[in-house]
Amino acid sequence: MAQVVAIIASTHHPFYYRASTAVGDERPPFADEWVAKIERFRETLTRARPDVLVMVGSDHFHQLWLDNMPQFLVGKAPVYDANWYNEEREFGLPRLRLEGHEELSSHILRGGLDSGFDLAFSNELRIDHSITCPIITLRPEADLPIVPIYTNIFAPPLPQPKRFVELGRTIRELVEAWPSDQRVAIIGTGHLSLELGGPRQFGPHGPDPDFDRRAVEWIANGDLEGCLGEVTLDSLHLPGNATHGFMDFMLMMGVAGQGVRADHVDSLDLFHTMEAYFTWYPEGAPA
């Protein structure tokens, strides 16, 4: 059976690419520290020597629209083109082209449908920065096949937080039941507290540093019970109007498992939002 060699949860900050490549007067003062943290984070994936990446993110009204909005969607295509005009325009993100892994996509779709998740699918999916940001930070060579999985954290009505956790558990089980000798890394990105287009946006820190501190503890300790005990669809409005993206972190906690502490934990307090990086090694840290 396939091995889950790394589980990674991260924020996806679209400004990283520009900040990390800027030089001279254009380079922000926090760039060097940010790059150093990302390079350490990247090493946690590199050491695991993955063959294929399952990547959980959320379309930001690029291909998925309100006339036909899936809650959970799995890409099944041989190729994924990536990044969009408005991401080039606002963030300077490069266009990318990623190979797909249709066999694993099919396995997850069939198994998910048979496990109580009526997953949508897409055979032609242009992916956005929720998936390309972790490619840029964690695997800039963009040389591994991927299975993209999109969740709706963006367009209410949204699924309940516990469904994100349950989907994470199911993805883990399905990958471990995949009859293959491939080494799989499961990577998902979300947000801590975040405000977009509201009065608390672009402050000196994230809109709710206290939420961010508790969230990092929940994730680092695998404290799903504590997290599910406090987080509801309603409560997530309080830390910031885009904080429902935290449910993708909850999904990754579901992948990692209740009570399983992360092997790598790091964060960076930036303007506007806090960055946070977590890696688990289900089979022990690689040599």
Place this chain on the structure above:
Amino acid sequence: MSKYLVNKFLYTVDRDPELVERYRTDPAGTVGWWEKTQANRILNVPEAEASTWLAFEEAERAALVAHDHVALFELGAHPFLTLTLFIAMFERDHPEPLSYQKAYGQALAHLSLPYPDIAT
């Protein structure tokens, strides 16, 4: 309320570079043209199978024509769509990094939780 249609306007303009510039320079003309010719087009469906029922309410039309992002927020437009498009149109007029984004937030400072419902 036609929050969905306001979002559809923001979404379809934001993804088209020519429409972004047209809406920046001629908001009344762009909103009028869009409501007349585009509002009822179902995306990814041939024009002959367009919808028949979509129209802005007056407050929505006025907010779009006025480039009034505060009013759009108060009407429940999706804040990500509004922010992204307005950055594309107006960040260039504020050369200090992030100064437009900060001013945009400050213009909404009178709002408190719960924010207007954005569900469509």
